[in-house]
Amino acid sequence: MPEFATGTSDYFDLLVVGGGINGVAVAQAAAAKGHSVLLLEKSELAAGTSRASSKLIHGGLRYLESYEFSLVYEALRERALMLRNAPDLVALKKFYIPVYRHTRRAPWLIFAGLSLYALCDRLRSSSRFRIVPKSEWNTLDGIATKDLRAVFQYQDAQTDDVELTRAVMNSAIDLGAVLKEHSRLISAHWHEDHFSVLVEHLDSRINYRCGAMVNAGGPWVNRINECIEPAPRTLGIDLIQGTHVELEGQMSDRFYYVESPRDGRAVFVMPWYENTLIGTTEARFSGNPDDIKALDSSVRYLLGVFRHYFPNFNGGSNARIVNRMAGARVLPEAKTSAFKRSRETILYWQPEFTPGGPAICTIYGGKLTAWRATADKVLKTIRTALPAPKRDIDTKTLRLQRATHRKSTA
Numbered sequence: 001m002p003e004f005a006t007g008t009s010d011y012f013d014l015l016v017v018g019g020g021i022n023g024v025a026v027a028q029a030a031a032a033k034g035h036s037v038l039l040l041e042k043s044e045l046a047a048g049t050s051r052a053s054s055k056l057i058h059g060g061l062r063y064l065e066s067y068e069f070s071l072v073y074e075a076l077r078e079r080a081l082m083l084r085n086a087p088d089l090v091a092l093k094k095f096y097i098p099v100y101r102h103t104r105r106a107p108w109l110i111f112a113g114l115s116l117y118a119l120c121d122r123l124r125s126s127s128r129f130r131i132v133p134k135s136e137w138n139t140l141d142g143i144a145t146k147d148l149r150a151v152f153q154y155q156d157a158q159t160d161d162v163e164l165t166r167a168v169m170n171s172a173i174d175l176g177a178v179l180k181e182h183s184r185l186i187s188a189h190w191h192e193d194h195f196s197v198l199v200e201h202l203d204s205r206i207n208y209r210c211g212a213m214v215n216a217g218g219p220w221v222n223r224i225n226e227c228i229e230p231a232p233r234t235l236g237i238d239l240i241q242g243t244h245v246e247l248e249g250q251m252s253d254r255f256y257y258v259e260s261p262r263d264g265r266a267v268f269v270m271p272w273y274e275n276t277l278i279g280t281t282e283a284r285f286s287g288n289p290d291d292i293k294a295l296d297s298s299v300r301y302l303l304g305v306f307r308h309y310f311p312n313f314n315g316g317s318n319a320r321i322v323n324r325m326a327g328a329r330v331l332p333e334a335k336t337s338a339f340k341r342s343r344e345t346i347l348y349w350q351p352e353f354t355p356g357g358p359a360i361c362t363i364y365g366g367k368l369t370a371w372r373a374t375a376d377k378v379l380k381t382i383r384t385a386l387p388a389p390k391r392d393i394d395t396k397t398l399r400l401q402r403a404t405h406r407k408s409t410a
């Protein structure tokens with residue numbers, strides 16, 4: 001028998017489903033406007049894609065090739081904000097691009113790309129890049145130099161994706177948002193002007209009511225929409241699984257952006273705490289996102305690329321794999337290669353299609369880097385379904401801190 005929520009009001013202006021980076025960002029943005037917000041997470045914060053990312057806060061240099069200038073510009077603006085507002089969570093790092101005879105992009109193209117990247121970054125000091133002189137190549141972690149034509153060095157940033165998600169949620173909680181972990185949305189029904197929502201929390205079932213909903217379910221997004229009545233408009237999606245492998249031991253504090261000699265795919269090699277992280281691959285995933293796990297074939301592929309470029313890592317012997325991570329991107333369904341598809345976030349907002357109908361916004365895709373900008377767009381989109389803001393704190397001004405404790409209102 002479902003109970004009504006105790007300890008908090010059972011009614012919220014906004015209910016957010018999913019405690020990944022997008023869900024916590026929306027909770028923060030809504031709480032900053034003084035709305036009452038409840039965030040439901042079926043497991044723990046950052047249990048999904050937001051713990052399996054490449055941990056980069058970046059503009060997406062390669063999106064320039066597909067002319068996605070606004071995406072790059074937005075991501076670099078967000079990177080600059082995080083460098084200012086979250087200095088213990090986001091730090092600039094040196095990235096190296098070695099260009100070999102077999103590399104698909106010629107040195108002049110990389111030079112042009114980095115120049116454009118610097119322009120998109122409004123020529124801030126973070127956008128400086130250089131050609132690494134040949135005399136310095138022997139300092140680059142023993143990188144293979146056969147057929148090496150040039151090496152470029154530029155800057156992008158790294159974070160800890162789980163800590164970043166926790167920090168944004170802590171900021172939302174400070175602003176009044178309520179977090180319920182281990183709370184899975186079971187169903188939601190629209191009744192003229194509100195949703196009644198059923199949630200499974202540990203062994204009990206709890207009812208809530210809310211005026212509007214945001215589905216930030218990442219790869220579970222369409223499964224969540226299936227629990228809602230009437231069914232919200234849903235985008236056909238592909239889940240593209242990405243795998244990382246973490247090797248024991250760190251090379252240095254340098255990040256490398258190499259191309260697989262087999263198929264030209266980009267692979268990052270980067271320090272991750274005291275270890276080395278290599279990623280990522282792309283493989284179509286169909287099934288329950290709960291079952292996503294690193295594929296042996298992907299791990300072998302990544303190790304092959306790594307050994308090709310860094311044959312002397314760990315004295316040339318096999319390094320121990322300490323972790324394998326896998327997560328899935330949400331991309332609009334298409335026949336083209338995932339690598340070539342836009343990474344633009346797509347928002348589906350229900351009243352646009354059925355005026356007066358269920359006020360639900362569904363988030364498809366997105367980037368870790370763009371969490372704040374995405375949440376801003378969500379809040380603008382759903383404002384007609386929310387009461388008048390009680391305050392207007394700009395999330396651009398909010399500082400984020402690495403959490404020593406995870407705040408929880410559960």
Ligand SMILES: Cc1cc2nc3c(=O)[nH]c(=O)nc-3n(C[C@H](O)[C@H](O)[C@H](O)COP(=O)(O)OP(=O)(O)OC[C@H]3O[C@@H](n4cnc5c(N)ncnc54)[C@H](O)[C@@H]3O)c2cc1C
Nearest residue numbers: 018020021022042048049050054056185218242366368369
């Ligand atoms: C391999 C890979 C590498 C990436 N690298 C980068 C990068 O370096 N930089 C970058 O900017 N972006 C990167 N991205 C993109 C970025 O990681 C994602 O866009 C982002 O993490 C998605 O966050 P999300 O909140 O939408 O989804 P998720 O983090 O997946 O969160 C969804 C949450 O919903 C919860 N949930 C599901 N069903 C329910 C339910 N019924 N009730 C309650 N909760 C539920 C899940 O438990 C989960 O925690 C990468 C993506 C991948 C796949």
